[in-house]
Amino acid sequence: MIWFILIVKVLIVFQIALGLASVCVWVERKGSALIQDRIGANRAGAFFYTDNIFLKPVFIVVRLLGVLGVINTLLCDAVKALFKEDFVPKGTSNFIHSLAPFMGVFPVFLAFSLIPFAPDFVIAGITIRPQVASLNAGVLFIFAMASMAVYGATIAGWCGNNKFSLLGGLRSAAQMISYELALGISLVAMVVLYGTLDLYDMVVAQTKLVGGFLPAWGVFTQPVAFIIFFVAGMAETKRAPFDLPESESELVAGYFTEYSGMKFLLFWLGEFAEIALLAALMVLMFFGGWDIPYVTLPATWVGALIGHLVFMGKITFFCVLQIVIRWTLPRFRYDQLMHLGWKILLPLSMANLIVTAVLKLAF
Amino acid sequence: MTELLWYITAALAIGSGLGVVMLRMPLYSALSLVLHLFTMAAMFAFLDAHFLATTQIIVYAGAIMVLVIFVIMLLSLEGTEKRPSIFLIGIAGAAAFGLLYMMAPAIRRTFPMTGGSLQGDVGTIGKSLYTDYIFSFEIASLLIMVAIVGAVVLAKRIKKNAT
Numbered sequence A: 001m002i003w004f005i006l007i008v009k010v011l012i013v014f015q016i017a018l019g020l021a022s023v024c025v026w027v028e029r030k031g032s033a034l035i036q037d038r039i040g041a042n043r044a045g046a047f048f049y050t051d052n053i054f055l056k057p058v059f060i061v062v063r064l065l066g067v068l069g070v071i072n073t074l075l076c077d078a079v080k081a082l083f084k085e086d087f088v089p090k091g092t093s094n095f096i097h098s099l100a101p102f103m104g105v106f107p108v109f110l111a112f113s114l115i116p117f118a119p120d121f122v123i124a125g126i127t128i129r130p131q132v133a134s135l136n137a138g139v140l141f142i143f144a145m146a147s148m149a150v151y152g153a154t155i156a157g158w159c160g161n162n163k164f165s166l167l168g169g170l171r172s173a174a175q176m177i178s179y180e181l182a183l184g185i186s187l188v189a190m191v192v193l194y195g196t197l198d199l200y201d202m203v204v205a206q207t208k209l210v211g212g213f214l215p216a217w218g219v220f221t222q223p224v225a226f227i228i229f230f231v232a233g234m235a236e237t238k239r240a241p242f243d244l245p246e247s248e249s250e251l252v253a254g255y256f257t258e259y260s261g262m263k264f265l266l267f268w269l270g271e272f273a274e275i276a277l278l279a280a281l282m283v284l285m286f287f288g289g290w291d292i293p294y295v296t297l298p299a300t301w302v303g304a305l306i307g308h309l310v311f312m313g314k315i316t317f318f319c320v321l322q323i324v325i326r327w328t329l330p331r332f333r334y335d336q337l338m339h340l341g342w343k344i345l346l347p348l349s350m351a352n353l354i355v356t357a358v359l360k361l362a363f
Numbered sequence B: 001m002t003e004l005l006w007y008i009t010a011a012l013a014i015g016s017g018l019g020v021v022m023l024r025m026p027l028y029s030a031l032s033l034v035l036h037l038f039t040m041a042a043m044f045a046f047l048d049a050h051f052l053a054t055t056q057i058i059v060y061a062g063a064i065m066v067l068v069i070f071v072i073m074l075l076s077l078e079g080t081e082k083r084p085s086i087f088l089i090g091i092a093g094a095a096a097f098g099l100l101y102m103m104a105p106a107i108r109r110t111f112p113m114t115g116g117s118l119q120g121d122v123g124t125i126g127k128s129l130y131t132d133y134i135f136s137f138e139i140a141s142l143l144i145m146v147a148i149v150g151a152v153v154l155a156k157r158i159k160k161n162a163t
Helices: A004-034 A057-066 A072-084 A094-114 A139-148 A150-159 A163-194 A199-206 A221-238 A261-286 A301-328 A334-362 B003-024 B024-045 B050-075 B084-111 B123-129 B136-163
Strands: A121-123 A127-128
Touching: A004 A072, A004 A094, A004 A261, A057 A072, A072 B123, A094 A139, A094 A150, A094 A261, A094 A301, A094 B024, A121 A301, A121 A334, A139 A150, A139 A163, A139 A261, A139 A301, A139 B050, A150 A163, A150 A261, A150 B024, A150 B050, A163 A199, A163 A221, A163 A261, A163 A334, A163 B050, A199 A261, A221 A261, A261 A301, A334 B050, B003 B024, B123 B136
Parallel strands: none
Antiparallel strands: A121 A127
C-alpha cells in the first residue's frame, strides 16, 4: 500500500511538473507575441474540418486549440524536434554530449519531489501528505539539486568544442555559483524565521495572522528576503535579464550552440521546469502555499483539492510574471551582473539574515 | 528493496571511484568523481542522515567539483598522462586488495549498512556542532577565513605584476 501511494504520488508530481513546464512554453510563445504586438502561433490545426457528425465536437476543440497556438507550440514543435537530425560536433564525446541535457533536466525534476502540492488530507482512514519525499533536510535538498543543475550548462558548453559554447558554459557556471550564495542566504533567513527546514511546516507557519489582520505570509514578514530570492532565482534560471550564458548577440546561442533536435528541446524543458520550480518555492515560502487568508480549509479531499487549485493558481501567476519580466527587460552587462550578485545581493542577504536572527531572539 | 538499492549504489560508488583514477581525460575523471560523491550522499541517505547527504551534495558535488571542472575547462587539459607499467599497477593493486581484505571484517563490524543508527538529522548535528565541538568548529572556520584572505592577497599580487 505504501509503495502504491508512493508511485501514484511520483506520477502525479511528475505530471504537474511537466504540465507546468508545457504551460510555460505556451505562455512564452503566445505571451511574447502579445508583448511584441504580434499574433503569434495560430495556424496549425486551426483549419481542421470534418463532415462526420460525431467527430465534430472533437474538431471544434482542436480548432480552438489551434487558434490559441497550443497545437503549434506543444505538439508540432515537439514532433519537429524529434525528427530533426541529431548533430554531434567533431572532437567531442557522444556520450558526454548526450549526458549534458539530462544533467540539466534531471535535478530540477528531482527537486519537485520535495514540493508539497496540497494540504494533508484523510482518505479511507489514511492521512496522505501530497509530497513525494519528506526529508528532514527539506529545503536544503532543493538547494542541493539547484547546485547540481550547474553541470548541465557547463558540460554542454564544453561539448560544443568551440569557443562560443565554452564561454557560454563558463559564464553559466560563474553566474550560477555567484547567485547561489545570495539565494542560499536569503533562504537561511526564512529557515530562521519559521524555525523549520520542511516546506510543509513553513506553509503551516504562514496560515496565522500578524496583528490580527495581515496574513503571516513570508512576503509581509520578510520582504527583503523575497526580493533577493526572486532576483537570485531569476538569475539561476539563466533567462533575460540574466541570459548572459546564451546571449545571442555575442555567443551565437551560448552553451547550447551545438545542440539540435530533442537534446536542445530538453534544455528548454529544463529551463521551464526551473521557472515552475522557482514559482513553486516562492509561493510556498513567501505567499502562503495553498493558504487563503481568513479561510481554514477542511482536512478532507475537497479541502485538499481547493488548496491544490489555489496553489496552482499562485504558481501560474509567478510563472507568467517571470515570462513577462523576461520579455520586458534588456540583458545586463557581465560586470553589472557580477556587481549585482556580489556587491548588492550578497551583503543585503547577509544583513537581512543577521537582522532576522536578532529579531527572532528578541521576540 | 532498500538492500537491493544499497548494493546498486555501492557498485556505482566503486565503479565511479575506479573511474576517477583510471579514466584518461581529466574531465571524465572529474565527472566520475561527481558521481562518486553523489553515491556517497546516497549512502548517507540510506543511514537516514538526510542532512549529511544534502550537505555532501551542496558542498562537494555542487560547489567544489564545479570549480574543479571550471579549472579543467579553462585550462583545456587534454589526456596527456602516460600510464605506468603493468607491473607497478599489479603491485599496487595487490597491496590495496590485501589491505582491504584485512580491513573488511573490522569495517563490517563497525559501520552499519542501513537504518537510522547514525543520528543525522539537522537538530542533532547542529546541537553537537555548537556545544561539544564548538572549539574545532570555530577553528575550522578561522582556517577557512585565513585561506580566503590568503587567496585574495595572492590573486592581487599577480595582477600587480602583470600590469
